Amino acid sequence: MIHPQVQQALDAMSTRTIQNVFLVACGGSSALMYPSKYLLDREAKSIASDLYSSNEFIHRNPATIGAHSLVILCSHSGNTPETVEAAKFARSKGALTVSLTHEPTSPLAEASEHVITYSYGPEAPAFETNYSIMYQLVVGLLSIKEENEKFHQLLHSLQSLQAVYDRAKSQFAERAKAFAAAHKDEKLIYTMASGANFGVAYSFAICILMEMQWIHSHAIHAGEYFHGPFEILDKNVPIILLLGLDETRPLEERALQFSKQYGEKLTVLDATEFDLSGVDEGLRGYIAPLVLNTVLRQFANELAEARNHPLSTRRYMWKVPY
């Protein structure tokens, strides 16, 4: 049932002492690791973890990287120079390197000891996609090292993920269109979330809005909101607020209450609306961001369509030297 390349990586972990985990990638590939950091924080009794953008990781050079470190990296193309360098750097420190990529013969795959090729695209089964693989790796690690008992429930839950995605997408299809129609002329749209969901808000802000739509944005942490950012709110400021199912939901609910009272351009995606049949009750907080991310991708598609600005449009990325 488990991906054979994930099993190989877990086998490698089981032969070593692992004291800390570094989650290392750039942009969207980094954002998809945030839920795993949340999970590690909540579940890991003795293994420390940190998440860094690849070049920050290399130059920051944390003193605890070494032979007892696991470094998980991700690059879709496997070509991101900073992430390839980070893999080499981690290996030079003696760390165990496990990379996720869509390209099995890429530079990242070559630079890493263990490679997991994930599936991608509208036809890819959710179980084999990047978010699912990340959870298989980190919960697998905790199963091996700390006797965490959630691994089998997790695998079982992830097997139901495709059906969850399909239901959520059809449930939110009309709302995605309505969002696009209402926001097509906006110059700035904030996103907001906390806990396991913050990475999804971050990804939508920097990859979808800023990169692919040239719309100003900023992923606001729902707890930090009340210590600065909320002063920007008025009736004309659009915010996309995510409400997940994890333990930080009260932070998101507080942000909702305030934003409803003083704002008029609020878009709420609430994970309590999802039909999560097949997903273990105790894991729903961890799974919600994956579903929120899938639904938000429809919002992105519809926005691009309504603005006549395809998601593939770039002016600098892959086009000019940087």
Add this chain to the structure above:
Amino acid sequence: MIHPQVQQALDAMSTRTIQNVFLVACGGSSALMYPSKYLLDREAKSIASDLYSSNEFIHRNPATIGAHSLVILCSHSGNTPETVEAAKFARSKGALTVSLTHEPTSPLAEASEHVITYSYGPEAPAFETNYSIMYQLVVGLLSIKEENEKFHQLLHSLQSLQAVYDRAKSQFAERAKAFAAAHKDEKLIYTMASGANFGVAYSFAICILMEMQWIHSHAIHAGEYFHGPFEILDKNVPIILLLGLDETRPLEERALQFSKQYGEKLTVLDATEFDLSGVDEGLRGYIAPLVLNTVLRQFANELAEARNHPLSTRRYMWKVPY
């Protein structure tokens, strides 16, 4: 020479095993802890660290909090409800709690085992202010637990900080005025930095621009810039870019090169211009963000003046329930 309350906190640390450190606060008080996280990452050989907004910390409830944890908290008024709760939560887990505040009889001071009252305002000696106290605490910890040899150099360097601040402020006074004149009509200003300096960019974005000036903002990480945010750049997008002296400076320099080429509203604060006499060579990367922050405060003052929008203006904070 060391603050007696800092010494008391260090004495308390020396009687206990400390396996991990949590840096817990909200908004600007959280931002001022980012350099300490950077320092801990680079210097701590065995002590793990994490930084969380207070309510995220409580609800995330990391599994590693316990009797071997040190939790450092900060609230200027000592009244921030989430941070007071976080202190109580940390104590309930058996952690050692040390709080920074300007108000020695505040709820946070009462809720914490050890309290350090820092100085504040234009007359406050830099050595006794919040950033300096944070470094005294974390380097003091590493001195006690890991025989880190930088503690005495640090104390010596921090004694020179006031003179560094004074020189930097007069050096940048004219540029602060010019910045304000050029940006007074902007609706959005991004900030950018990496490494030890990122918290300063974050603080300026969420506390100064969004909270105190109602200007849209977002602190972009200089490494992440090239994986999404840079696509927003054109000749009309204002960015404040910080260049520090720490090991991640190459990330900030790369962002500078690109932004100079494709943008026309770039404001650069480069720490190589500071006269850091009295600050140990090996500590200048850690000290630079403190000086950048001081200089940026002048930019804030001038911007508020030019816009006729005092930094004390609020529409929600302390005025309505939230």
